[in-house]
Amino acid sequence: MSTTGHINTAATASQPDLALRNDLLGARLTRRATVPTGAENVVIECTPTERFGVRGPGTIDWVAAQGLAVPPAVNTSAISPCGTTVMRLGQQEVLLTAPVGDDGQRLRELRSAWNESTLPAKGYDAYREEGWAWFVVSGPDAPVLMRRSSMADLGPNTLKVNEIAQTRALHLDVVVAREDRFGAVSYDIFLDIASAKFALDVLTETAQELDAGFQLAALRAVA
Numbered sequence: 001m002s003t004t005g006h007i008n009t010a011a012t013a014s015q016p017d018l019a020l021r022n023d024l025l026g027a028r029l030t031r032r033a034t035v036p037t038g039a040e041n042v043v044i045e046c047t048p049t050e051r052f053g054v055r056g057p058g059t060i061d062w063v064a065a066q067g068l069a070v071p072p073a074v075n076t077s078a079i080s081p082c083g084t085t086v087m088r089l090g091q092q093e094v095l096l097t098a099p100v101g102d103d104g105q106r107l108r109e110l111r112s113a114w115n116e117s118t119l120p121a122k123g124y125d126a127y128r129e130e131g132w133a134w135f136v137v138s139g140p141d142a143p144v145l146m147r148r149s150s151m152a153d154l155g156p157n158t159l160k161v162n163e164i165a166q167t168r169a170l171h172l173d174v175v176v177a178r179e180d181r182f183g184a185v186s187y188d189i190f191l192d193i194a195s196a197k198f199a200l201d202v203l204t205e206t207a208q209e210l211d212a213g214f215q216l217a218a219l220r221a222v223a
Contacts, residue, residue, distance in 0.1 A: 025200055029218040035101045038183030041139035041214040043203050047196065048220065050104030052111050053128030055093035058121025063094055066113060075164040077177055082106050087164055087177055095128055095190070100136060100181060101219055132175075133196035135203065136219075138186035141212040146176070146187055148206050154178075156185055170202040 025045045036042045064070050069078035071088035079085050087095040098107045137145055146154040150169035165176045172195050177188040191199055207214035
């Protein structure tokens with residue numbers, strides 16, 4: 001058996017352990033059951049929202065075979081007709097995310113399709129469901145909060161819509177995607193789940209210093 005085949009067989013048999021992500025920071029944050037409006041300054045913790053990462057040879061061919069949008073270059077993203085966001089983090093690496101607040105059914109279907117795929121190479125599981133925490137910073141003052149949180153320039157004139165920065169922010173290695181959700185400038189932030197509580201501390205302190213009325217909440221289900 002080839003090395004690629006061995007990796008794919010192991011990944012197909014694996015199932016993510018979501019025990020940690022399911023209520024990662026719910027005890028520390030007010031829960032909300034509605035997505036924000038464009039006028040709200042918010043930091044929302046979305047770690048339980050469905051996502052699925054694949055990397056390695058065959059990844060892009062598998063994405064295309066599902067009818068998903070294929071971003072044109074590394075560090076760009078695209079929204080598919082079904083609403084799934086495809087973030088291209090490498091030549092053969094993607095992160096698929098459900099719309100914030102979505103029930104995640106489409107992402108679960110995509111994971112099943114990947115498990116069942118008979119393509120000779122389809123990448124392997126990157127364990128993003130269980131390994132990464134997910135925050136969204138959105139609102140009129142989101143760019144200011146991001147500038148305060150990172151040494152890199154993540155302002156809207158530098159990080160354009162559908163662009164991704166793999167950089168340092170919140171004193172951590174992060175992936176930041178400019179997605180402009182909810183009718184406002186918005187940033188998705190992904191980071192090691194083991195650092196989620198520290199990241200929340202930094203976001204809370206920075207938002208308080210900014211004094212722009214940022215609401216910090218855990219989004220758990222959309223009404």
